[in-house]
Amino acid sequence: MPIRRRTLLGTFLGLSAAGAGAPLLGAGPARAATSSLDAPTQRFAIGVREYAWSRGSRRLVTRIFYPATGSPGGNPVPNAPVAGGVFPVVEFSHGLGGNPESYAPLVRPLAEAGFVVPAPVFPTTSSGTPGNIQDVYNGNQSMDVSEVITRTLALNTTAGDPLNGRLDTTVGVGVAGHSLGGMTTHGLLTAWPDERIAAAVPFACVDMGNPSSRVTANVLFVHGDQDPICQYSSARQAYAELPAPKAFLTHRGTGHDQYIWSGYNHTQTVATYVDWMRWSLYADTAARDRLPADATSGTTTTTWESTLTPPLPGTVVSLRSRANNQYVCAENGGAGQLVANRASVGPWEQFDLVDLGGGGIALRSHANSQYVCAENAGAGQLVANRTSVGPWETFQRVNNADGTVSLRAQVNSRYVTAPNGGAQPLIANATTIGTSESFDLVTG
Known part of the structure; x- marks a missing residue:
């Protein structure tokens, strides 16, 4: 049954595996942090502390994971000393069960x-609870997260708490979550x-409503x-509704959660997600510049919109078909189909070739500054729109x-x-x- 906005998904919603264990940049304004903190260059050991908070009658046991002293790579150590430094906050919401x-x-x-990383144990959707997904649709879990954020930030001035003075409260916070937790994230x-x-990563979410101008x-x-x-x-609908800067990492041929666990595209998932937070909350431009490589694999596709800096101009090229030695033209100022029917080159026959990494390219027409599209998933004619x-x-x-x-369309692997x-x-x-599938690439 198709999933519609704010429609119940059924009690199976959640995590099926949990129990087992140079970019294309648009012209919109970036919203990277203005933090004065330097992004860490080393990995940290992990500590964890548990807090027994509540929101009204809702019990919000929250485990906070944090950079700790010691050697990185081991399991979280309960109540370990906090590493030296001041750190941004990113809340994480688990899925059903x-x-x-x-x-x-x-x-x-x-x-x-x-x-x-404060990670609440939601009172009605965690393991061993009734699994009341209505608490996502009625906003309870999103409001729970806001309470957890408030309580976490308050630790920065709580006398005697190890996190006192260790939280960056000036740049905003990040939120992330998977499945029911992704919906909770989108609800915020x-x-x-x-x-x-200031930054959000919803994994496997559905559209929870119209974007708020307050965020x-x-x-x-x-x-x-x-x-x-x-x-x-x-999720694509939710993405389309939000203003840029935004991005969408698609794992092609993949289900609900395989890309989270070790193995199938786990590396791309984690690298992209962590560097997204580093750019957003630490103003880490090196992390920003790694994003295209982070996300690239043989089975991933990434859409970047107005992400970080002005648009890359790419290399100016024209395409001359070997079928008739005519140049490809974006007909009618880009509003019509692409046809190889011009003997000379003008703006309608010029394109910015933008390198997307991994051998991928996009073509942006000089006629209208729009990207060439394989219409109808490759079954329709090419249009710059x-x-x-x-x-x-x-x-x-x-x-x-x-x-x-030759150019092979990613959407259908046809030339x-x-x-x-x-x-x-x-x-x-x-x-x-x-x-007919061969073109001379003429630069300039």
Whole structure:
């Protein structure tokens, strides 16, 4: 059954495995932190302290994981001494039937990287509870998180607490969560907004409502496009509604949570997520610049929108089809299809070739500053009509032995062809490379 906004998902929602153990940048303003703190360059050991908090009658046992003294790489040490320094706060919300420990693959890397991570045990959706997912849809869990954030930040001035003076309370906070916890996270940006949030990473969430103008956050979505529990299209809708800066990391051919645990794309997930928080809360430009490489694998696709700096110009190129020796044109100022029908080069025949990493490229037309798209998932003709880059706007560059290039659309793994000797609009539907799929790449 399709998942619609604020529609119950059923009692199976949560984590199925928990019990087992150079970017494309848009022109929008960045919201990176203005923190005066230097981003840590070393990994930390991890300490953990437990706090028995509450919100009204709701008991909020919260385990706070933090950078600790000692050698990195081991298990969290209860009540270990806090490492020297001042650290930003990133809250983490578990999924249905989970707890902070079951989400160690997402909690521990944050603490190791220099974040204080409060992780509440939700009173009705953690392991051993009735699993009342209504507490997500009625806002209880999002409000629980706001309470946990308030209590955590208060420790910075609590006499005798080890975290006294160790929390950066000036740059806002981060929030993250998976599944039901991802929905809780998205709720803090929408129906139950918390203005303190500067960065958010909802994993496998569904759309919980319209964005609130009260929240200004950098938001990274992470989702498998074959998720049978939290519908991918609902997360894409949530993503589309939010203002930039934002990004969406898609794990292609993947379900609800495989990319979180060790193995399948776990490395890409964790690296992208941690560096997103480092950029957002430490103003770590090195982490920002690592994001494209972090996210890249043979089965991932990433959309970046107005993320960090002005747009990269790319290399100015024109494409001349070997089928007829004519240049590819963005017809009608970019509003029409791409056709190889021009004998000379002007703005309609010029494109910025933007390197997305991993052999991926995008083409931005000079006619209208829009990206070339393989319409209808590659079944339609190529059109320069998109303001951002996703799978339909991503192509793999193939360098042919004769010096020409071919373009393989990521969305369907088919080659771009100039049909009928170049007389018809370009389409991504060829399974092999021939003359009609070969182009001279002319720079300048």
